[in-house]
Amino acid sequence: MKYITGILAxxxxxxxxxxxxxxxxxxxxxxPAHLRKALITLGILVVAAFLLVLLVPxxxxxHSKGYQENGNGVARPRRS
Numbered sequence: 001m002k003y004i005t006g007i008l009a010x011x012x013x014x015x016x017x018x019x020x021x022x023x024x025x026x027x028x029x030x031x032p033a034h035l036r037k038a039l040i041t042l043g044i045l046v047v048a049a050f051l052l053v054l055l056v057p058x059x060x061x062x063h064s065k066g067y068q069e070n071g072n073g074v075a076r077p078r079r080s
Contacts, residue, residue, distance in 0.1 A: 001053060008046065 022029055030038075 012042070 019030065019035065
């Protein structure tokens with residue numbers, strides 16, 4: 001997950017840097033209103049993906065699996 005977040009953050013920074021650099025030279029590759037809408041959409045997708053990564057394991061966790069509570073201090077998987 002940290003690699004995906006790093007890739008998205010790097011891509012975001014590079015896109016904004018490219019846009020700002022081109023605007024310094026007077027080149028307007030993207031209408032600012034469209035860029036704003038695209039960034040809002042990207043933000044919504046990132047938040048939704050993050051929530052799914054957190055919530056899906058919570059709801060679909062198999063509680064019968066786990067570790068035995070009795071033992072000599074070494075964690076051992078439960079047997080079915």
